[in-house]
Amino acid sequence: MDAFIPPLLNGTAQGALLLLAALGLSLTFGQMGVINMAHGEFLMAGAFVAYLTQLVITSTDISIPVALPLAFLVAGLLGLVLEATIIRWMYRRPLDTLLATVGVSLILQQAALQIFPSQGVPVQKPGWLEGQLDVFGYGWPLRQVFTIVLAAVCVAALAAWLKYTAFGRRIRATVQNRDLAETSGISTRTVDRITFFVGSGLAGVAGVAASLIGGTNSQMGAQYIIPAFLVVVAGGIGQIKGAVLAAWAVGVAMAFFADWTTGSLAQVLVFALLVVFLQLRPQGLFTIRTRGLT
Template identity: 55%
Template sequence: MQAFLNQLPVGLSIAAVLLLIALGLTFTFGQMGVINMAHGEFIMAGAYTAYLLQAVVGTAAVPVALPVAFIVAGAMGWLLERLAIRRFYGRPLDTLLLTWGVSLVLQQLARDLFGAPNVQVVAPTWLSGGLPLFGTQIPYARLFILALAVGCVLAIWAYLARSSQGRRMQAVMQNRQLAAIGGINTGRVDQLTFFIGSGLAGIAGVALTLIGPVGPTLGTYYIVDAFLVVVCGGLGRLGGAVLAAFGLGLLNSYAEFWTNASLAKVIVFAVIIAFLQIRPQGLFVLRSRALT
């Protein structure tokens, strides 16, 4: 029981990071059918943003970097959508190959700019130490990551439910053709969706600096798991992404603790395959309006 409690904050923080990454993929993949393998490099961009700001603001780099990384990664995603991806809508396999090539280019660019070795971002002093709870200590840094994920989920929910632009996004996800006929500028919605999704990846990159070092391949360690969260949660479903992220994050954490990293991945993939055999559409299904 003590080992279970000690591993719980690790699993929750991994789940929170997966959720931050998957939130963006949920809407870009669910709305536009784009398999964006460069999403991991937007995570890397957010992490390096915190590293660069460290030279300016010192240990306050992490909180300062959150809005800056959102804008930087969001701008990168917006440029990618405008310059390349918009020409490949409706061709998911082509978008996979395209964005995989872009990810390799961005990784090499990061090596040229920052070097191949990993770098470290120093956490603020108020995130040192931990909260004693049930005989274990939960690090403040991991609690901060969890709170950050909860805050982003609430912000996305409010955006979708309370704003006119969010309702337009939902309309495009449900039926793109009907939304266009109704007067919605689907191209502009796609741009904004890609900006927000990529910006959330940048925030996830800042959160990852509290867990470990930053390197050019940082995003590749999480991108596959994030896609699994999207598939298991259901395309375009916010609630499904939340449940799937915490389920997979905790499963991966405890499986790795009791076995090893390689066997833990095998266990996670086996559980996902079994789950998709039962519910191939994921936890939640997006109801759509068909043109008849």
């Protein structure tokens, strides 16, 4: 039993970080049909915001709480600019959005290389994340617990926003039938922009959490973008509950495989399992119900 506790806890934390990266994609890809390959670079931007915040606010106990909303704002604005300048012309053309955002991704990576050292920059953990939590004799790092709590808060806030607010109802109406939503007086352009802003902002929050675990560098977004897309697809397009279950399953499976093999082989095995799962259930764990006329 003791041998299963460390990979289970570490995998849960890894799944929470993956969920944070996938939540934004669940909106921009799941709700809007946009394949945004620059989403990983928005995560990278959030990580660098955490670093820059610590340069201004030297107290790490304060800098990380301040960095979280700042990272959300900065990454959200990057997403808003991308939507207003490029994505808005490519709705209902997902392959075009993929190609265009790959180019944006490369540009942002090169910009990070020009601004920050190529080896990356460290982000210091706050004092309240030092130490460990004893779980059945295993010392669980508090920074991993923080990642899980942060993911839970983001999931709850996003789910409440979509379900209980007027704007959330507009998003759901646009997803179910865009043309009918427009005839009902809903500004789908406003819906698209705010949805992209929130989805990109969530990537920035994920970047802050990732920086506390692995630091920052210009390539860090590439580590999360493909697994995050797989989580969204495996969970079901646009389904937050599916993304939660898929992220946890992927994180735990990767931790157990890494415990038995190597980290790179563990990723290969998990991706292979996901491919097999999608062959058996291509719609994912959950499906979205629509009222499309076609």
